[in-house]
Amino acid sequence: MRALAGPAMLLVIVGGFLTVRFTSREEGPSRDFTELEFADSCYSLSTVLISNRFLSGASRTWNAPRDDAWTLKLDEIVQGPGGPTRIYEKFTFEQDGAQVRLVSMEASAGLDTDLAHNLDTLLEVPNDRHSTPVDRCQEPGATGYHFVPRR
Numbered sequence: 561m562r563a564l565a566g567p568a569m570l571l572v573i574v575g576g577f578l579t580v581r582f583t584s585r586e587e588g589p590s591r592d593f594t595e596l597e598f599a600d601s602c603y604s605l606s607t608v609l610i611s612n613r614f615l616s617g618a619s620r621t622w623n624a625p626r627d628d629a630w631t632l633k634l635d636e637i638v639q640g641p642g643g644p645t646r647i648y649e650k651f652t653f654e655q656d657g658a659q660v661r662l663v664s665m666e667a668s669a670g671l672d673t674d675l676a677h678n679l680d681t682l683l684e685v686p687n688d689r690h691s692t693p694v695d696r697c698q699e700p701g702a703t704g705y706h707f708v709p710r711r
């Protein structure tokens with residue numbers, strides 16, 4: 561009987577963990593929001609975020625500051641010359657018709673908060689990888705901000 565107690569307890573713990581993991585959901589924008597085209601770029605916001613995800617080990621937190629807007633906060637602790645340092649960036653995206661635009665940017669001291677610079681930075685990876693464009697940009701001659709169509 562005691563031989564079963566260990567495996568049974570482990571099964572209960574694992575089952576509880578999986579139940580919590582798959583039934584709880586972090587707050588975040590809907591798929592309808594993330595599938596909108598990002599700033600005339602030919603890429604959806606989700607494509608831009610996923611392609612840039614691998615560049616950072618930062619934790620991600622979403623909140624909605626107002627209707628039709630979401631703020632993504634990236635927070636990371638990095639080892640600096642004087643010890644661990646907290647670095648953060650906050651990107652606020654707002655729906656504008658059938659598109660999403662980067663409308664504000666906050667960051668730790670020393671990081672660039674210029675919207676045009678950050679827009680260019682966010683679009684570098686999907687452009688370099690020739691990520692899948694939104695439907696309108698799959699037609700010959702389609703254009704988008706920094707969009708480089710496949711040959």
